[in-house]
Amino acid sequence: MHEEQMSSTSRRYELIKSSTDFINIEQRDFKWLNQLTEKLVPKTESISPKAFTIKEHVGDYITVLRVEEEQIGRIRVWGYHPISYNKKWKKNNPKDEYPFFELEIRFVLGRATLETFIGNQNNKQNLWNDIKVRVLPIILYLQHFKEKLTVETKVSRANGKKFQQNTYVLHPVQNEIPTDFYFLGKKWNIVKLELELNDSKLLKDGSIAIIHNDSDAIWLQKWAADIRLKSGMIPENRLSSYPLYDRRREKLVRLNAVRVNTGKNSFIQIMVNRLDDETFQLDYYDCETKDLQLILLINITNVPARFDIAYICGEGNITQTDEMYASRIANMFLDILIYLRIQAWEDSIDESTGLYYTCDIYKMPDIPKELYESRTKRV
Secondary structure (H helix, E strand, C coil): CCCCCCCCCCCHHHHHHHCCEEEEEECCHHHHHHHHHCCCCCCCCCCCCCEEEEEEEECCEEEEEEEEEEECCEEEEEECCCEECCCCHHHCCHHHHCCCEEEEEEEECCEEEEEEEEECHHHHHHHHHHHHHHCHHHHHHHHHCHHHCEEEEEEEEECCEEEEEEEEECCCCCCCCCCEEEECCEEEECCCCCCCCCHHHHCCCCEEEEECCHHHHHHHHHHHHHHHHHHCCCCHHHHHHCHHHCHHHHHHCCEEEEEEECCCCCEEEEEEEECCCCEEEEEEEECCCCEEEEEEEEECCCCCCEEEEEEECCCCCCCHHHHHHHHHHHHHHHHHHHHHCCCCHHHCEECCCCEECCEEECCCCCCCHHHHHHHHHHC
16 A cells, blocks of 8 residues: 655745745744634635745744645645754755645634645644644634735745745734633633732732842842752752752742832832742733733743743734843742742741731842851761
């Protein structure tokens, strides 16, 4: 029994050179795109453009997918292996230059079904699942929100002829705070935390961590890095003897807000919601405008922090700069949790007021090297 042959033998390099229409998309764009299109149904009308090449960027890699509408309701897709675009195309494995699967999608009664599949049958279901979250949302976007596309054009040359290449970019249609968000394989319920500047209200059931200036923020980062280094030298079964170094104590945190002074009369505030022992929702506010800027989900079990942006203000487009800033916030939060280990958790409530204490983060004296060395020798 012979294996079916694919109907396209276009090399990736040739496809990139000769395609007239591209859709450029970043991996992070699928966060809002899947949420936007998950309740939409395919229309019984043609898509435009009818044939296009998807270039999905993930770090230094690019995944190429070729999509062609054969007739209304029938779409064919060819998939190529991901490849580093920092390498020259011709230096890669020649086999990777050709599509490794082909499938046909059929829209029936508002549902997408897999009509045919050519490729490794062991990968069939996984690839179909991937197409449902990587290609179908783009098709639905083209049918429902084509007017939101922006396009860049350039003149290219292939086979001695000049032609116009169009590169389309998808944009969020509505930028609403999600009620649900997938993070690290789990669906989380998102509830916007309103900005609260009244400390008495914040301290009723948790603490507030305050960084007073840039100097203390820089010190905290270096200090926390030193703590992580030394905690890694102590056996897990002996960490309880050294509370300052005990990474597990971060699960005990009762923290409602983080406030960072950024100037004489300006600061930012992060509202904190603990979703479980290892996962937190951080709502970042700029207190000059008092508007919510972004929502992060962060898992505290790894360094650097694992995080994802669930919402960002404005049009909702998440840029590389946004991700860098979010990374700083997430890792600063981890540093603050380390600092909070020095607090007396069982006695963190002021008995005279019934409120939690505020935690002011100041530079502390360095831990004497002799003390640390003498402790580790006894471990």
